[in-house]
């Protein structure tokens with residue numbers, strides 16, 4: 290074998306070894322990422338929340354951080370945003386951090402007429418202190434009127450921003466109570482929420 294041929298052969302082996310090593314590294318990285326994601330998913334925690342507020346004349350109607358046009362509004366200590374209260378409770382519940390009554394007692398003047406988006410941000414902060422972050426949230430608003438659907442995109446955006454997650458991780462659905470019960474009679478609005486959080 291001539292020196293040129295030997296050099297060519299060596300070059301070929303070096304190239305093959307480099308390709309083999311790259312493939313092996315890529316495989317390890319893939320395996321590592323898959324295992325990490327699986328372990329992370331196993332550490333997911335879920336929480337549930339529920340809230341009701343009475344509808345009264347002379348109050349603003351704030352739902353999901355958005356003010357809606359209405360002759361009646363929700364009564365309560367803060368802005369009485371029933372949707373954000375249910376959501377806050379779901380997030381606190383997922384982290385086993387109690388409920389909003391504990392963190393924002395009506396006796397505390399700090400939260401009087403508070404913007405519930407501030408409450409939600411505060412809840413996200415409490416979770417972050419325990420290194421928990423929301424994965425996705427799902428909200429159900431049960432109200433006879435007004436029509437909520439057209440304002441849902443705005444609500445999703447505000448909630449996503451407050452929680453620091455993508456809009457596609459925030460789901461909001463609205464339904465009526467088919468004229469039945471206190472919601473059906475327009476005496477109040479109810480909301481249900483679930484939230485999944487993950488440790489970081």
Ligand SMILES: [Zn+2]
Pocket residue numbers: 340341342365369370371374
């Ligand atoms: Zn409430």
